[in-house]
Amino acid sequence: MQELKVVLSSKKELGLLLLLLLMEFTRGAFFLTFLPLYAVNYLSISVATAGLAVSAHYLIETLFKGAAGWQLDRRGYPVLLMGLVLGLVSLILMKFYQSPAVLIVGSAFFGLGVSPVWLAVISGVAPVDLKQRAARMGIVFTVWLLGGAGGPVIINFFISLNYNLAFWLLIFLWGTALAISLTLLPWMERKNSDSSGFSFWREVKIMTQNKAVKTLLLPGMFLQTAAAGLLLPLLPLYAQNYLGLNPNQYAVLLIAGGASAALSFLPMGRLADRIRLKTLLGGGFGLSALFLALFSAVRDPLGAYLLAALTGFSYAIVLPAWNNLLAKAISPGRQATGWGVFATIEGLGIAVGPALGGIVASTLGIPYAIILSTIILGAMSCFYFLYPIERLFPK
Numbered sequence: 001m002q003e004l005k006v007v008l009s010s011k012k013e014l015g016l017l018l019l020l021l022l023m024e025f026t027r028g029a030f031f032l033t034f035l036p037l038y039a040v041n042y043l044s045i046s047v048a049t050a051g052l053a054v055s056a057h058y059l060i061e062t063l064f065k066g067a068a069g070w071q072l073d074r075r076g077y078p079v080l081l082m083g084l085v086l087g088l089v090s091l092i093l094m095k096f097y098q099s100p101a102v103l104i105v106g107s108a109f110f111g112l113g114v115s116p117v118w119l120a121v122i123s124g125v126a127p128v129d130l131k132q133r134a135a136r137m138g139i140v141f142t143v144w145l146l147g148g149a150g151g152p153v154i155i156n157f158f159i160s161l162n163y164n165l166a167f168w169l170l171i172f173l174w175g176t177a178l179a180i181s182l183t184l185l186p187w188m189e190r191k192n193s194d195s196s197g198f199s200f201w202r203e204v205k206i207m208t209q210n211k212a213v214k215t216l217l218l219p220g221m222f223l224q225t226a227a228a229g230l231l232l233p234l235l236p237l238y239a240q241n242y243l244g245l246n247p248n249q250y251a252v253l254l255i256a257g258g259a260s261a262a263l264s265f266l267p268m269g270r271l272a273d274r275i276r277l278k279t280l281l282g283g284g285f286g287l288s289a290l291f292l293a294l295f296s297a298v299r300d301p302l303g304a305y306l307l308a309a310l311t312g313f314s315y316a317i318v319l320p321a322w323n324n325l326l327a328k329a330i331s332p333g334r335q336a337t338g339w340g341v342f343a344t345i346e347g348l349g350i351a352v353g354p355a356l357g358g359i360v361a362s363t364l365g366i367p368y369a370i371i372l373s374t375i376i377l378g379a380m381s382c383f384y385f386l387y388p389i390e391r392l393f394p395k
Contacts, residue, residue, distance in 0.1 A: 015180050031107070053103045064115045068116040068336075237366060287310070
């Protein structure tokens with residue numbers, strides 16, 4: 001609680017957290033709930049167009065995160081403000097020019113606009129050289145999850161009233177985020193003296209000079225995001241066909257997992273500053289594999305809700321500890337760049353996972369995709385328990 005009081009007493013850090021909350025709420029509501037319904041039911045545009053728009057958003061955000069981080073390290077928060085302005089312009093254009101091309105291009109530019117936000121928040125609230133940074137990351141992850149999970153749910157109430165009202169609400173919230181940035185964040189900052197252009201592969205080459213990045217972090221971040229991505233397109237089908245859950249029950253399942261994770265991030269963040277990372281990573285991945293495997297034995301909604309909550313708890317064990325591990329390999333003077341490069345690599349895992357999950361599910365069946373994800377998580381648990389992580393990061 002002490003770290004939470006410190007963060008909330010800082011105008012800059014409070015502004016960054018509010019910005020993260022509003023950004024994740026708005027884009028989660030827009031892309032995960034509003035846009036597919038708006039395109040099909042209001043504009044009479046195909047669901048394929050809506051899917052392309054969503055993909056364009058997340059693809060562009062992932063591809064440009066490294067460059068956005070590099071610009072943040074050089075120019076500071078003006079880069080963030082430019083991104084927010086671009087996001088607002090994109091939303092307004094999609095509101096007034098209702099065509100498939102504008103939706104796809106506008107969504108792509110929206111992705112470019114949000115690309116520096118997470119990097120600015122994590123660098124400003126939980127810098128890599130901060131002693132109690134895992135506790136700070138617990139706060140950041142809680143805000144991130146509240147926004148990202150709350151937006152897709154709450155926007156439904158406004159959609160049921162009027163699509164135009166819902167769209168204007170999202171524009172208003174994004175404008176509020178921009179206003180917060182203008183009033184609470186510094187306008188001018190120290191510039192990095194690096195005058196060379198950005199190259200993603202050059203940054204990866206620099207980072208892989210660290211043995212820990214090459215042997216531990218890069219494979220780990222790809223595998224864990226791929227393991228999660230395996231399940232993304234399959235969870236609704238598994239819940240319906242194998243667990244017998246209706247749409248409302250599936251929503252409760254997601255809420256149970258998300259709420260459990262959100263409530264656990266703060267204490268798990270504090271714990272990550274006090275316990276060896278290999279213990280938390282090994283235990284967290286092991287519990288994730290166990291709870292995921294137990295889903296095959298569930299036969300009633302209550303059991304599914306309980307396992308979802310336990311899986312959310314295990315996710316909360318892993319995330320702050322994993323983020324603290326990544327922070328050990330990032331230079332304080334180039335942390336936004338480092339986080340951007342890591343985020344791009346994690347994004348590749350998320351992109352590969354659903355495709356691989358779809359292939360396994362279509363050839364062998366959905367349970368086998370879940371088994372594959374369980375095996376990956378279990379193997380990672382064994383690895384972190386056995387591998388001498390501390391030797392790669394001497395104090």
